[in-house]
Amino acid sequence: MNITEEQLLKALGTVEDPDLKQDLVTLGMIKNVKIDGAKISFTVELTTPACPLKEMIRAQCLKAVQDVAGEEAEIQIEITAEVTTVRKKEPLLPKVKNIIAVASGKGGVGKSTVTVNLAVALAKSGAKVGVIDADIFGPSIPMMFGCEHQQPKAMKSGDKTVITPIERHGVKLMSIGLLMSKTNAMVWRGPMASSALKQLIGDTEWGELDYLLIDLPPGTSDIHLTLVQSVPVTGAIVVTTPQKVALEDARKGVIMFKQENINVPILGIVENMSYLLANEDSKQYIFGQGGGAKLANEEEVPLLAEIPLVQSIRECCDEGFPVAMQDNMVTDIFVELSQSTARQVAIRNATKGPTEVVEITQQ
Numbered sequence: 001m002n003i004t005e006e007q008l009l010k011a012l013g014t015v016e017d018p019d020l021k022q023d024l025v026t027l028g029m030i031k032n033v034k035i036d037g038a039k040i041s042f043t044v045e046l047t048t049p050a051c052p053l054k055e056m057i058r059a060q061c062l063k064a065v066q067d068v069a070g071e072e073a074e075i076q077i078e079i080t081a082e083v084t085t086v087r088k089k090e091p092l093l094p095k096v097k098n099i100i101a102v103a104s105g106k107g108g109v110g111k112s113t114v115t116v117n118l119a120v121a122l123a124k125s126g127a128k129v130g131v132i133d134a135d136i137f138g139p140s141i142p143m144m145f146g147c148e149h150q151q152p153k154a155m156k157s158g159d160k161t162v163i164t165p166i167e168r169h170g171v172k173l174m175s176i177g178l179l180m181s182k183t184n185a186m187v188w189r190g191p192m193a194s195s196a197l198k199q200l201i202g203d204t205e206w207g208e209l210d211y212l213l214i215d216l217p218p219g220t221s222d223i224h225l226t227l228v229q230s231v232p233v234t235g236a237i238v239v240t241t242p243q244k245v246a247l248e249d250a251r252k253g254v255i256m257f258k259q260e261n262i263n264v265p266i267l268g269i270v271e272n273m274s275y276l277l278a279n280e281d282s283k284q285y286i287f288g289q290g291g292g293a294k295l296a297n298e299e300e301v302p303l304l305a306e307i308p309l310v311q312s313i314r315e316c317c318d319e320g321f322p323v324a325m326q327d328n329m330v331t332d333i334f335v336e337l338s339q340s341t342a343r344q345v346a347i348r349n350a351t352k353g354p355t356e357v358v359e360i361t362q363q
Contacts, residue, residue: 003069005033008040011064018053019343020350024061032078040069041076047349048210048342049081049126083127083210083342084349087232092201095208096130098234098345100267101227103257105249107218110272111239113317114307114337115215116144118237120324121331121338123170127210130165130172134227135217136196139177145169146320152178155205162205169325174204194226201230211345219249220256225358228262232355235267235348237304237341242271242291254299262358267344268304269296270337277308302344305337 003011013025024030024044031043044061046054058077065075085097093099102118104111115131123129133141142148145168152174153164165172176196206212214233217223227233236257240250250269257264271292275283286309296303307313310330316323324334 002037003035003040003073005035007068008033008035008042008065011068012042012061015057015060015064017047017057019347020047024057031080038069038072039074039076040065041078043078043080046079046081047084047346049083050122050339050342051081052336052339052343054079081126084346085234086349086352086354087234088354090232092231093206093209093212096206096212097210098349099212099214099231100341100345101214101216101224101233101236101257101264102239103216103224103236103253104218104239105251105253106246109218109239109241109246109250110307111218112140112144112215113313114237114239114270114272115213116141116317117313117322117324117334118337118341119171119173119211119213120169120322121334122211122342124324124335125338125342127342128208129170130206130209130212131174132197132200132204132212132214133173133175133177134197134200134214134223136176136223137217139175141173141175141215142166142177143320144317144322145171145173147173148177148320150178152204157205161203163203165204165206168320169322172206172209174200176200194222197223197226198230211342220252224256228264228358230357232357233264234345234355235265237267237270239270239272240292240295241273242285242288244288244291246287247291247295250295251299254295254301258299264355265348265352266299266301267341267348268302269299270304271306273309274306275308277310283308302340304340304344305333307333307337 009025013023015024029045031045033042102115119129119131133139147166147168165174238250238253240246269292275285293303313323323330
């Protein structure tokens with residue numbers, strides 16, 4: 001049975017994006033429709049290459065078309081992805097689609113470890129990813145990527161000198177740790193640290209990125225305010241561990257981003273060191289259980305992942321080869337985190353307007 005393009009689109013209009021709760025045709029995800037008798041081909045353009053439901057969507061599209069064209073039809077479905085954005089064309093980071101702040105209420109919860117492995121997992125899915133190490137006082141990203149002895153190159157761009165970021169494991173990265181002496185401690189006042197962050201953002205040639213992760217220092221500080229005053233942040237991820245003291249500090253981080261004059265959407269909570277995995281069948285909740293889920297529920301935000309306390313995560317970061325580069329159970333957890341993050345970014349972009357750069361005046 002031969003069908004028209006109108007009939008094809010009507011059939012595909014019954015297939016819904018499970019996250020955005022609208023049909024694929026209305027969302028403009030159906031592209032390149034070609035019909036030649038019994039030969040039918042089209043492209044489904046998803047909102048992220050990290051979509052975990054692509055094969056389910058493919059199967060639903062196939063069934064919907066077969067129901068009207070018959071099972072004898074030759075149907076070819078190509079799945080592609082175009083990461084969404086609501087950022088306006090702005091002078092800072094004009095080619096970056098989404099800026100994601102990764103924060104924690106206190107130090108020692110594994111925020112940088114989460115940032116590094118999330119970035120690698122997103123890059124492995126096919127996304128263009130960058131990382132800014134905004135922990136000016138204690139930069140650790142270069143070591144975790146195994147590039148602490150490299151130095152970024154500077155080049156002229158018009159009248160301005162710009163820095164080319166280091167690229168490792170498919171991720172572009174920049175850190176003050178790559179520009180400073182390895183033998184000196186960084187003792188900076190707040191304004192100096194804020195100025196350094198502005199340079200990492202504005203003087204680096206980032207190019208086109210789907211996601212730029214900003215690894216923030218612990219707590220709530222000048223650096224956090226500098227970030228939201230410099231660029232419109234798509235959303236924030238807050239990392240915590242399960243125990244009460246960490247959760248209360250993490251809550252302060254959530255509240256900071258939710259403040260009316262800041263108003264950065266919370267993409268979700270990541271609970272790190274959720275449990276000690278002694279073996280495949282034994283989980284020991286040495287820091288408590290369910291704290292991240294409780295915080296996420298109380299603040300009405302998603303729980304993006306529960307990451308176990310596993311020796312290989314630490315070892316891989318120490319060796320500069322993030323565990324997300326490997327192929328094991330822990331890798332799968334970071335893949336799921338990347339998928340959850342990408343989904344929350346897509347939902348945020350479909351349901352909320354652009355984040356505005358914060359204007360904070362002194363009282």
